[in-house]
Structure formats: structure tokens, C-alpha cells
Amino acid sequence: MDLLSGNPYWQTTVAKPPVYPSLEEDIECDVLIIGGGSSGAQCAYYLCEQGLDVVVVDKRKAGHGSTIVNTSLIQYLGDKLFYELVNTFGEEKTVRHYKLCEQAITDIEEAAKKLPINAEFIRRDSLYYASYEEDITKINKDYFYMQKHGFEAEILSEDQIEKDYGFKKRMAMLIKNDAELNPYSFTLGLLEYGKQHGVRMFEETEIVGQKLEKDEAVFFTKNKSQIKAKYVIMAGGYENQEFKREKKAVLTSSYAIVTTPVKDFTGWKNRNLIWETARPYIYMRTTSDNRVIIGGLDENTIVPQERDAKLVHKRDKLLKEFNKLFPHLQVEADYYISAYYGGTHDGFPLIGIYDEMPNCYFLSGYGDNGTVYNMVLAKIIAEHITTKKSSDLELYIQTRKV
């Protein structure tokens, strides 16, 4: 899959990324994780202390799939609003989902503290503003559920928004205790942590075939090695769809830019994360070297040529939208990318378990909070592998009823 185009910023932030060998022999393991992006690394993190023999393989360099363009706003409210998910799944399941996501942010924070590479995890609140007058009702509906179920948030008036951010919007919800991180150093940090705990990582090792039996899976690499495993986690990101097309998944395209450094963020309260109710939306955050990441303006196409033909236009439009909010911050786009993006029709991420692929788990944390969803799903899968049960699996399995 032609996952992305442009010049990703995150790869410039790690001076000497760890180098892993490619697989040149036949091996066996308890758990094979296919994909050394953030989702595979999150699985390795959860499994590495369970006394299991874990192998991770990636056809690219570790962290160079979608992870390298992940803008990494670490949030739990997503594209589909709280009340919309309640309409689809009911209140109990929706609240459980958000509680798991809220916990996952804490789990990411705890993980980041242990890693040998700085993941640049910082807690930030999220400003979620009403793009249009009619969206005020939507925010109020979400705020009702947030209050009712103990999620920390407050409503900001037009005056308060102007005081804190300098721009005019009719109203907003401030969601507390979200976060930002560097997805590349987080992923490398998790893989290195895994390595310290016995995980074997092989990069530039492509899986091209498989033979699946009741008690054992055998996977074949492009350079003709075999990996025998008791369990397999498909953590191939959007490329999971190449192994098994899942009809609940929707692929689209997205865009992001990273600006030149800003000298002074005065007038942008606490450098909070910012996004909006418009669809497609734009969103923004800052980086540890004082740049601004602005993303969004998604397109429905999944044809890379069509996606990329719009890249320069999207770059300019993202910059223009940013300047409407912060006209005093004079920046240019130093980095800009277009990429495959994914969600699901019903709004929950997916764990795929299929009869014809015994002992395989498809981890597809599709949606705008992919990093958080991947943490939730990785924990559930690790629990299922080690204990043979997980009460939360039913929320995310592809056979769920809505």
C-alpha cells in the first residue's frame, strides 16, 4: 500500500534510531506480531513481561508506516460524538469504551515513563469548538454525557475563548487531561523496552504467505524464512486490509503540515490541543521544538494519485485555516504529508477474529484516536492470549451487533 507521501517530520526527531536485523533463518515463538508500528509495539509492551517468547516483524524500518505521520493528539473523544455513539451502541457500552480510552491515556503515560527513549508525552487539555451556530447543540449534548459519567470537561463562553485563545467562536468544550506525544520515539521506545525484556524485532522482513492450522501458524517471509507461532497479532495498520478485508473498516485520505518553529505561543492557552465540530475538521497541536502541527481536511479517495494531487493545495489551506485563528503567528509549512487514513462505519475500533484464521487477532485501531485505540486493543488482546478471556473483547470484535 502506498501509505503516505511527502516529508514526514517525526523521522527528523530521533538522531540515531535503533537498527534491527532482518530475519535470515527459520524461527519459532509464542506470539508473532506482524507490524512494528505503534500498534505492534504497544502489543509487544503488554506481552513482554508475561513470560512469552515474542517476535515482531516489519517490512519497513520500525515505525515507518502510518506511525511516522501520526499527528499524535492523544484524546478519547473522536470523530463520532459521544451522543452519536450512544445512539449506535447504547449508553453503557459507549461509557465503557470511553473509560477504557481514558485509562489507555494513563497507560500510555505510565509506559512513556519507563521507556529508554523520550516519547515527549505531555498532558494537554483539548479545546473543542463549535464551528457553526447549529453545532452548539451537539457540544451541549456531549457535555451532558461527559458530566453524567464523570469525564472532566467544562463549557467555555465566547468571551472566555477569546480571552484564552484570541479568536472568536460562539462556544467550546474544554476536555481535561488529554495529551500529546512523539509517536515515532514512543514506538521505538516501546520496541527497545520490549527488547530489554526478550522481544526479538526484525525489520525489513516482509510476510508474504501463511499456513494456518488449529494449533500452529506458519508465516513465510519474502526472503524465504519461516516463523512458527502459537498466536499471531496482525498489527499492520491500514495494511491489515491486505491480509483480510473487513467490511466494517473505511479507508480515506488525510493531510497534515508541520510549521517552522514559533518564538512565542502567548495567546494560545497552555498550548492546548484544538479541534472543531466541522466535518471534515481541522485540528492542531504544538511540538516540543515549538512547531505547530495542523491536520485534517480529509478526502474520501483511497487512490494515492488523487490524494497526492491535492497535497500542495491542502498544505496551503491548512496554513490558511490556522492563520484565521492565529493571524499573529507567522509560520510556513516545513513538512507536509498526505496519507491513508482509516475509520470504521460504526465508530468503534476493531479486533478481528476469523474462523478461517485460527489463533490470529487483527488489531485495527482505526479512527482519529488510533494511538489510544491501539493501546486499548493491545491490552485486550494481550489479556486474551494470556488468560483466554477478556470481558471487553465483545465491545470491539468485528461480529459485534449494533
Ligand SMILES: Cc1cc2nc3c(=O)[nH]c(=O)nc-3n(C[C@H](O)[C@H](O)[C@H](O)COP(=O)(O)OP(=O)(O)OC[C@H]3O[C@@H](n4cnc5c(N)ncnc54)[C@H](O)[C@@H]3O)c2cc1C
Ligand atoms: C495523517 C494521520 C494523522 C493521524 N493523527 C492521529 C492523531 O492525532 N492521534 C491518534 O491517536 N492517531 C492518529 N492517527 C492514527 C495513527 O497514525 C495510527 O492509528 C497509528 O499510528 C497506526 O499505527 P499502526 O502500528 O497500526 O500502523 P503502522 O504505523 O502503519 O504500522 C503497521 C506496520 O505494519 C507493517 N506491515 C504491513 N504489512 C506487513 C507485512 N506483510 N509484513 C511485515 N510488515 C508489515 C508496516 O510496514 C507498518 O510499519 C493518524 C494517522 C494519520 C495517517
